[in-house]
Amino acid sequence: MTAGQSADAVSKIAIVTGGSRGLGRNTVLHLAKRGVDSLFTYRANQAEAEKLVGLVAEEGQRAIALPLDTGKVATFDSFVEQVRASLAQLGAERFDYLVNNAGISHHAPFDKTTEEELDALYNVHFKGVFFLTQKLLPLINDGGRIVNISSGLTRIAFPGSAPYASMKGALEVLTRYLAKELGPRRIAVNTVAPGAIATDFSGGMVRDNPEINKLVADATALGRAGLPDDIGPMIAALLSEDNRWVNAQRIEVSGGLSI
Secondary structure (H helix, E strand, O other): OOOOOOOOOOOEEEEEOOOOOHHHHHHHHHHHHOOEEEEEEEOOOHHHHHHHHHHHHHOOOOEEEEEOOOOOHHHHHHHHHHHHHHHHHOOOOOEEEEEEOOOOOOOOOHHHOOHHHHHHHHHHHHHHHHHHHHHHHHHEEEEEEEEEEOOHHHOOOOOOOHHHHHHHHHHHHHHHHHHHHOHHHOOEEEEEEEOOEOOOHHHHHHHHOHHHHHHHHHOEOOOOOEOHHHHHHHHHHHHOHHHOOOOOOEEEEOOOEOO
16 A cells, blocks of 8 residues: 555556566556556566566555467457456456557568568557457546557667567557547547667667667767666656546657657
């Protein structure tokens, strides 16, 4: 229980996909600091997911880790049933926030990208987000919020990123349509587009390769590559009542990359 929260207060509840690592993990932690419980998904690393459950508990909040491959739409009906059961454990029937964060990386020139690679990107970054959001809509509270995680690469053309960035671009268009269509339910839908962040994404490329890290830092107005702590607090704040009137926006969080 967070400071100032009464014993019978009901916490808001978020669902965060890809929550066991990187930006998703940081988002879950910062939501906990704001008094928000979470259901978060992981694809394979249950041990890391359970560590995060413990860290959330240290913040006085609750988290439940659920396995999910967001690229496999056929599993979504059973996942929704797991969500219903998990919400019941938290004493709720519905949730408040959805963060579509899970993703896979890809680096290859346009003319070298295979159909299989493009299908995998499509399944996770667009088709999966589309249908998971659709399946979860009956469980999200009116007045809730959805954040779709995109990329700075939809604005900055970086060779070798065309397939990945194109899927994120489609997601940004979907975000605006969702904001319009879910408006009658007072559900705000926004895109957060991180710049280059030092995580294990893309094999830890920005975090672990000094040359790439310096390349990013030199191209960024604030003079360094991004960190998970630059993104998680921003997403948590965007979901809060403080930003209730922000809707249908693409918000880049990049420290001023390539401006």
